[in-house]
Amino acid sequence: MATSSQHPTDLLAAYALDALEDAERADLETHLAGCAECRVEVARLTAAVDALAETVAPVTPPAEVRRRLMARVAADRARVAPTVAVTDPSTGAPRARSGRAAGPWLAGAVSAGAIALAVVGLWQAVSARRELVSVQAEVARLRAQLDDQSNALAEINPEPQPGVAAPRVEALQGSGQAPAVTGRLVYQPTGRAAIALLERLPALQPGRVYQLWLLRGNTPTSAGTFTVDATGRATVVLRAPERLGTYTGIGLTAEPAPGRPTPTGPILAAGSLAAA
């Protein structure tokens, strides 16, 4: 080892431990950039520092932390790559049946979901293990989505009780730009959660997402983005900043990912919302 007059050997341990003051660290990093000998020593000492973490006995954390983490991840996922039309019959169907107006549409989504899950199951049976892992995790992801949708549905369409209205269903109709698009928006005018069920959506160009807008007069508010798979169907959970009854309409555009604060593309589909 060279002497400290040439190499700052007495600082390398503190550096490896991140125990230098900022100015010292900057000086040392300047030295390290040009000194392989000290870099080797720092790597050796860093291995010892890393090992210190493993002198601590593991402690099993409360289960709640995992739930919070996975909820945060699911929310991130939903924001980045939202929803496909899959609903789990075991939980979706009973709720769907309790809604009069929404019933047929939701039942349709449910049966589509049942088919999708069956297809997934078939795929599992014939796939290699690596694919199996992927598919099973996809099911887990879809189940997380389902939870989100079920929660929204429970808000929109609670068990019948005095003072709670049945959910409203408004139609979305494709514009001249995308005449085939059809859809329904299911919501409570007094609530903020809604579910949009859309069909025959054209495939998106790469780098673009669909974006839903709630309209109040001519003022649009983003209601979330989503992508669509080859089926052209999407089930999208919307969370409005204010009560849905205060909006007058809903519109759909295609925007550059990850979405825009105000619409830039032509309206592809639109519908009106009745006042509360």
Added chain:
Amino acid sequence: MKRVSSLQSLGDDQLVLLLRAREGAAEGALDELYTRHSAAVYGLARRMLRDERAAEEILNETFWRVWRHADRYEAGRVRFATWLLRIARNLVVSELRREAHRPRRSDPRPSDESSEGDDPHGLPDVPDTSPDVPDQVWQAEQRRALASGLAALPAEQRQAVELAYFGGLTHVEIAARQGAPLSTVKTRLALGLRKLAAQLCSQQMAPERPGVSAAPGAPGAPGPGESEVWRGD
């Protein structure tokens, strides 16, 4: 459950790849990594912060960063566990240094002056309930050897190293705490850490398991250390 056993058969590096690909398996991969490593992260954070709630926040934030920044992990350079614990420790140190500007909730202390003198780690050991696989036997053995190496250091050296690593103190702060000249603290840190490094080399117990770092040029492939038979099904 089938899902669990399938993901369990993958090594950490393979799980990181799944996570990074953001395909359908990403959440499952994160969940499996959490199952394997959350106890180590939580143990470290509790040891450093001496506050369960704060440690839970660190644990959450650590795995959140894994989720967001998995692309920064370079398989083959360090073990995933090492990378993960560095993230956790950096988060805790940032927190401790932020708190240092406010009245302290509780000062980090080296173990020999802790009021919790019955336990060298300052907190009671809680049995680790994660699956008993040979990797954990290896880690437990390593932990025991390193802990005894740390305990074998002269008291001032060990205290200085612990104040730096677990307490997040700079060497200037350690000098104030130990009532020693800065030059002395520098020497204590250097001697203490060098002895630990030498012990790692002599026992071949460096945190990089032999073989893992010998897989250069194949970032997509699982490191040999990550797919050994003990993970097989």
